Every structure is written in C-alpha cells, then in structure tokens.
Amino acid sequence: MVLVGINVYFLIMGGIYSKRKYSYLGGIRRGVARVSYEIIFSLNIIIFIFYNKSYTLSFINNVGLLILFFPFFIRTLVELGRTPFDYSESERELVRGFNTEYSSVSFVLLFLKEYGSLLFFSLMISTIFFGGLFLFSIVIFFSFILIRRRFPRFRYDNLMSLM
Numbered sequence: 001m002v003l004v005g006i007n008v009y010f011l012i013m014g015g016i017y018s019k020r021k022y023s024y025l026g027g028i029r030r031g032v033a034r035v036s037y038e039i040i041f042s043l044n045i046i047i048f049i050f051y052n053k054s055y056t057l058s059f060i061n062n063v064g065l066l067i068l069f070f071p072f073f074i075r076t077l078v079e080l081g082r083t084p085f086d087y088s089e090s091e092r093e094l095v096r097g098f099n100t101e102y103s104s105v106s107f108v109l110l111f112l113k114e115y116g117s118l119l120f121f122s123l124m125i126s127t128i129f130f131g132g133l134f135l136f137s138i139v140i141f142f143s144f145i146l147i148r149r150r151f152p153r154f155r156y157d158n159l160m161s162l163m
Contacts, residue, residue: 001042004079007117008034014110030081037078044072048128069129073140076121080114083148118144 008031015027048068078085118141126137 001038001045003120004041005038008038010113034079034081037075041075041079044068044075048072065129069125072129073125076125077144077147080117080121080144082144084151084153086153 011034012027012031015024015031018024018027051064051068122137122141122144123132125140126132126134130136
C-alpha cells in the first residue's frame with residue numbers, strides 16, 4: 001500500500017516541475033483523484049486480508065475470492081487511470097495533464113512508469129488472488145491493455161457514485 005501511495009507524489013512533482021500552469025493543474029487534479037481512490041483501494045485490501053484468515057480451500061472460500069476479485073480489478077483500473085476511468089486523458093479537454101510539457105527522455109520515463117505500474121499491479125493481483133502464478137499475471141496485464149478498446153468512458157459523477 002506504501003508503493004501505491006507514493007505514486008501520488010511523483011504525479012504532483014511531474015506537474016510542478018513542468019513549470020506550466022495547465023500541467024501543474026493537471027498534476028494536482030490527477031493526484032487528488034488518486035488519493036480519493038486509494039482510500040477505497042486500501043479498504044478492499046484490508047477486507048481481503050480479513051477474509052483470507054481462514055485457510056480452508058473449500059468451494060465457498062474460492063467463490064468468495066472470486067467475488068472479491070472483480071471489485072478489486074475495477075478499483076485497480078481506477079487507480080491506474082486506465083481507459084474507462086482516464087479522466088485526465090479525455091478528448092474533450094485541451095490538455096492531457098501533468099506530462100504535456102515533457103518530451104524525449106522525460107516523456108519516455110513517464111510512460112515507462114505507467115506501464116511499470118501496470119506490471120506491478122498485475123503481479124500484485126496475481127499474487128493475492130492466484131497464488132503468484134506468472135501465467136495469471138500475464139493474463140491480467142493483457143486484460144488491462146485490452147479493456148482500452150472495449151469500454152467507453154464513464155462520466156465523472158458515475159465514477160464517484162461507483163466508488
């Protein structure tokens with residue numbers, strides 16, 4: 001949870017160090033949104049820890065883990081800012097956010113961070129729900145990527161009521 005929370009500082013610093021007004025506002029907006037999502041994300045992890053105290057491998061336990069998996073997956077999409085929930089990248093806005101003024105190496109490092117976060121969360125979900133099998137982490141990683149072309153964006157008020 002610390003690794004998830006420290007990512008907000010990099011978003012805000014990316015907006016501040018660009019020295020542009022709109023990039024600064026985009027970084028602050030995305031950082032504040034990430035903090036609000038992290039509260040629900042942390043509660044979901046705590047619920048999973050309390051639920052997983054019973055070490056029986058029964059059918060009811062596996063169905064319960066599956067029921068916990070889908071809200072966790074959706075909250076991970078929100079935390080990562082992927083396509084149904086990417087409000088900082090919507091086409092109706094003029095500026096993408098904190099990374100508009102970066103180019104070359106800085107831009108590449110920012111997008112390596114985005115896909116590194118995808119890898120981290122897919123490995124974390126695979127470890128929590130599927131026992132750390134590498135095959136499941138690859139499936140989850142590609143499902144994060146393939147969701148981009150299947151679902152339209154939610155409205156911001158619908159996301160807040162969902163969370």
